[in-house]
Amino acid sequence: MQCTTWKFYAGTNTIGGNIISMEYGSHRLIFDMGRAFRGDVPSFDERLQPRSAMDLMAVGLAPDIAGIFQGDDRVSSMHTAIAISHCHLDHTGLLPYVRTDLPVFTSTGTHRILQVLDAVADGPRSPLSYRPVEPETWVHFGPFHLQFVPVDHGTPGASAIFIKTPDARLVYTGDLRLHGLHRDETERFITFAREFHPDVLFIEGTRSGDLGDPSENVSEHDVTRGVLEQTVRANAGVYFNVYERHPERLHAFRCAAKAANRELVLDAVTAYMYHHFEGVSDFAVWAEEDARLPEALSRWLRDTGVKQIRPSDVCGLEHVYAAQLPYSRLHYLIDIQPADGGRYLHSDGTPLGPYDPAWANMLRWLDHFGLEFVAMGSSGHATRRDLVNILEAIEPKVCMPIHSLQPWRIGSPRIPRLMPRISHVYSLTDLSGATPPTVSSFESQAPPDEPERTTGSLS
Known part of the structure; x- marks a missing residue:
């Protein structure tokens, strides 16, 4: 049977x-x-x-x-x-x-x-x-x-x-x-x-x-408030790391950038996803130097005419931007040369936690360039x-x-x-x-x- x-x-x-x-x-x-x-x-x-x-x-x-x-x-x-x-x-x-x-x-x-x-x-x-x-x-x-x-x-x-x-x-x-x-x-x-x-x-x-105490659980609303507070209070560079498969989280950074009169800069892949889920394109993207981009991404960049920013453009003008800086782009800090007082808002992007060998390396990069690490995430x-x-x-x-x-x-x-x-x-x-x-x-x-x-x- x-x-x-x-x-x-x-x-x-x-x-x-x-x-x-x-x-x-x-x-x-x-x-x-x-x-x-x-x-x-x-x-x-x-x-x-x-x-x-x-x-x-x-x-x-x-x-x-x-x-x-x-x-x-x-x-x-x-x-x-x-x-x-x-x-x-x-x-x-x-x-x-x-x-x-x-x-x-x-x-x-x-x-x-x-x-x-x-x-x-x-x-x-x-x-x-x-x-x-x-x-x-x-x-x-x-x-x-x-x-x-x-x-x-x-x-x-x-x-x-x-x-x-x-x-x-x-x-x-x-x-x-x-x-x-x-x-x-x-x-x-x-x-x-x-x-x-x-x-x-x-x-x-x-x-x-x-x-722990259930009252210490961080909600998405807590993250939205925290991102806004951190961005508005900052008088130097604001960088952040988000999970690109969480387009709603990006909304908090977009709103915070607007409130602080900063221009939002996103990784091109993240920007493509955010645009397709939220229908907005009022941001800049990091300029892509690799000519072998996926055709869909290249075509989208051409069709939207979205503004492209290079790390050297940010140098000396960090107060103008709130920029996504994934782990894979931390080398941009070499060209940016962050001023004192900058902060890095880690919002559930990769590396996800201390179990990942890249986590310790990320912290070394932030320490080397004097960026304050700020945990700004909410568990899924x-x-x-x-x-x-x-x-x-x-x-x-x-x-x-x-x-x-x-x-x-x-x-x-x-x-x-x-x-x-x-x-x-x-x-x-x-x-x-x-x-x-x-x-x-x-x-x-x-x-x-x-x-x-x-x-x-x-x-």
Whole structure:
């Protein structure tokens, strides 16, 4: 007798990189298709590039799933589709290696941003078989019925994924929060999920280690106010680093620049995305010296006639500008020669945190040129307390925490929990063994049950 089964290939004890395969009969649905930073395996960088997904598999950075990657000659009898919750790299980083004939289901918002990213050579870049789906609209793939329900995560199109099979109902939260500009979307998702009565809720737990005062949580409104205050008060250079896949965050910098009577300067790729999502072009861009720009970007620069600024133009005139300065452009400081009193507003751009080797190097550059580092970001992820409230409001039969370095800290004594294990094949029969966690387990520095936290091969 056929039944729904699912298996975790990645994302059970990392932040991001979620890859879950769900099967029923001869059909397979995989979600998401990301890459996560892992310090325990060899990594690739801008100089050391993988030649194919086979290289990523060899070092444990891609799952060994037959029949989904380009260049993999193994044949699978499974009819396979992929579903993507949102456009962040830890959920889409493996898309460039996916076979171009596999259906890739996304929300219409995620599809739109992936198309923009593809145009500027910062997305999958392969002609993937996208299947954009309107929010809260059911579509089917064989025995799977799925829909995308919007959540707030700070990037267009971010969604939870609802899945129905002949014998199961499952919800994957994707990434979500309650302290963003669109709290109502996450609250609507909670209502939908509660009424859906899921057998299993796959819930993200990025901030599982968040044990601080909830009042210290920085909201998007806090960021907007902070950016404005920092920019208006500055009497020297104002530079900032944002995640270009978060066009709404750029709005805060645009408004602050106007209030301080400064000209906003953006990286060309960021400007292209901001223009296509917000419809504005009242900014300058850093002049591109590389003649090999993507054609779409070159054409946009020509057609809009947007003003282009060189680092030497800023030298001695820093008070005129508020300029985006990504990590990859920190060498512009050599030409700018910042005056004393300048500041660098780090607003969730890359490098994302101290775990990235580039983080320490970024701080060295800022220190060398006398720029004050100012953290000016808001997490795209719900606090641990909010996650507990979300979980208890939805009240699934069982929850499975993922997307976390400490997943055992996510749960509720009211909800049975099953800690996911890499490569174990789950079905509804496994749910009978789930039990609610104890309160003491949430405070533990180590997993209460070590075998539940598998860190071995991704195959």
